[in-house]
Amino acid sequence: MRTLGRPVQYLALAAYLVFLAFPLLWLLSSALKPAAELAIGNTGLLPANPTLGNFAAAVERADLGTAAWNSARVAAGATLAVLLMALPAAYALARFRTRLKFVANGWVLISQVFPVILVVLPLFLILRQFRLTDSLWGLTLVHAVYALPFALWMLQGYIAAIPRDIEEAGAIDGAGRARILADIVAPLLVPGLVATAMFTLISSWNEFFFALVLIQDPDKVTLPLALSRFVSSEGQVQLGALAAGALLATVPSLLFFAAVQRRLTSGLISGAVKG
Amino acid sequence: MRRRAFLLLGLAGLAGCATSTVPPTPQTTGPTTLRFQSLSFQNPTVAATKRIVADWNAAHSDMTVRLTQGSFDSVHNQLVTQFMAGSAPDVIHDESADVLGFAGQGYIADLTPYLSPELRAAIPQGLWDTVTTDGQIVGVPIMMQSYVVFANPTLLEQAGVPVPTGSTLTWDALAAMARQASTDTAKGLGWGLRQPTATVMSLGMNFGGRFFTGTGDTAAVSIGDPELEAPRRIHDMAWGDGSLDRATLTQSGSDVLKGFLNGRYAMIVGGSFLAQQLTETAPPGFRWTVLPALAGTSAQQAANPQTLSVPVDSPAIAQSARFIEHFVQPANLAALTQAEWLIPSSVPARNAIAAATGGQNGWAATLAGAQNMVRPPFQSVTRYPLWKDQIATPALQRYLGNQIDLAGLRTQLTEGWQQVAR
């Protein structure tokens, strides 16, 4: 790469930057343009009269507010359920030699191959038996179950990084398994638990397909669903409010990635990673 | 071995879920709450709906109605899953073509025993046909739109074209007027046919075009001369003498309307609801009117009204039917459809609107044309929506863009059906 010439490299880099950043900038610009300016159309990237009115409009819309609240509840519930289920299971998989370890980790990859359409109909019928269709509780449970394999994979890694000696020491002191888990292992796992919780939270917040199929009551839709239905029948879209709403919906993900990105890439750039 | 066991277990589980005849849902007699999902989204219509519901709730504390807001785009898929789960609203707002499909699956209640004779008489039989299947009435039609010709009298008079009166306007007369009214600055006719299929199917009925024989799963497409008459005339007006502005053929109705307001066309054809935009956004001093209904061998158009229905699994069918009767009282229906700029189904409501508006803003001609709305043959064809989206629309777009000729259109429409039908 070195002999390709600096200018060419910077040109290429600039092209990539434009490609990656421009759509988001456009979204931001649309969110800041007042309705009149949007109606004229094709007015360029910079808004002539920037306004925060669209954000206010998006927030005030009752349906978006309800949807955001629904998304938040489901995400919080799913995260809690995942932590409660994954912690003991990940401990078992990390510490014990069971065949299930291979199956569980393989399931993470295998489940990717099967299209969700196969799962969703029987899942719907099963949930119907428990009267959990068209219910945020049902969606929470589904989100938890489908986030679980990956959460297990993550937590296993974190638990495996904790030396067994610490637990041995606790066992010698006479503590039972539960106490070891709660008092010794859990505090050391806080970073791992936080990371897993954040993943599940974001995955649930952004999830679309299950919400699309399982939630029919307009009062119970989640935010991605509500935003995708923003356009009314004759195409009379409040584009500014839609852009603002879309931006606001992305905020949790963006914050999460802002927090995580340094860990993601700093390890790579400094070459601390082995292939 | 284990896999086969799983498979058999799965099938057994499935078999357990399906039952042969589901017993009817027991009906409640005491106080109950009815869920009503409305799809109207325009602010005045939403306000009118809320008022109608509030009036009902004030008078019927034992049968309160809870109003929720749905959307036309998602209502079909929503109902598919809600019917499966048994959680559909008690009063469903939908379109007649869609309701007929669900009725065929057994999900919609027969309202015949619950409808009052006054209501039966108030709505023309042609509209009742759009909600009748297997001898059962599965919904109450409430409002619909038709295709009308809007005209700019100023431009017509300047070209020496008399503004037609009378009950109908023939296609030949329309073509003649368009030809005569075309100048260097303004074309005689603009027509937003970006989505051409609904228009062609509906106006095709002007010439007796049926497009399909048979119903349900066994229907077959049939494209003959009557079916091709409407697209041919449109094509010839655009590519023959140029009296129809070709650019408008790929635009939407609202875009062509903007051109109409700017004086680019003497006449445009579009949905009757465009009168709302005309009334609200026309520059001061702009004159417009609605011409008499288009007619070929007849003035018939396809009726696909919005409807109110009750699911067969609702525990309160009688109560829901009573609410529907209240909803379509002439005063209520008139207020609702006026807010929505659509045509009410019942004759008393139409009269009420005529009286309230004095026939202004195109209401006179639009309401008069409503008597020509009848049930189209393609409403009960199972794979019509798929054929419409994937075969008819592209083929018509190509024909109107002069990329294929009339014979090619006939071939593509007919052979395309083989692809879609199973």
Next chain:
Amino acid sequence: MVDAAQLGTGAVRRTGTGRPREGPRRRRGGGGDAWPLLLPALLPVALLSVWPLLQGLALGFTDSRAGRNVTTSFTGLDNYVALLDDSLFWSSFRIGLIWALSVTVLQFVAGLGLALLLNADLRLRWLTRTLALVPWAMPPVIIAIMWKLLLNPQYGIAGGVDWLGSFGTALPAVIVVGVWAGMPQTTITLLAGLQAIDSSLHEAAAVDGAGLWRRFWHVTLPGLRTVAVAITTLDFIWAFNSFGLVYVLTEGGPGGQTMLPMLFAYDEAFGAGNFGQAAAMGNVMVVLIVGFLLFYLRSQLRSER
């Protein structure tokens, strides 16, 4: 549910910690102690993930459909025979293949280019790094809404052309959005792969007089091989099974030009109510994808020898 975000960070986590020492202790080697800990997780997964999948696979062999008084019966291979004749299904399958292959290949090329740039000693790397991650931070639905605004003929930069609504341009436009959405996962993975190539190999080749291109061909690409195969495989699977992005962008239109197989199956199930047929489509998709992947992976492994 496992999206690119999870995989990417998981990959870093994984490689960052190394294998735990399993030690010679056998005291807790048995599975007996593990079950009570595993049960709270296993039961819901079995009930709501594994069991529905098996049932779904079985559903493809029945005539299950919507209807109040419908009996579902086992119909064997009838659905599949019907699918053979269904030109719309094969059309959607072809579109799915074009989509998945285009997105995977373009993502790979673009991602490799960006990874090479990020690996080089350029300024403003922190900015590029952050921006490279932006698509990852946005849910697919929001990405679709954003690009819909961008490509709107009236309000966007499309220059009056309706990219998403015209026959010839809809699929290419959707592919561009797909590439945009998937850039981060490919770029970061390839970057990790590039980092893992021993720089002494590059130096040795340079000493031997190999130019830029030859070094790239003979040192970089072979070194990337495992990572490249892994990420292209995953990219392909994710792309082929993708639903939300294209659903919100075009709903499969115009006229079915962007009707991916998942969208088609969804319409079949929730639009037409033909559950058995939709499940059969899903089964066919799985079989064909697995077949394709086996073929691809086998050819990769073979050429490695």
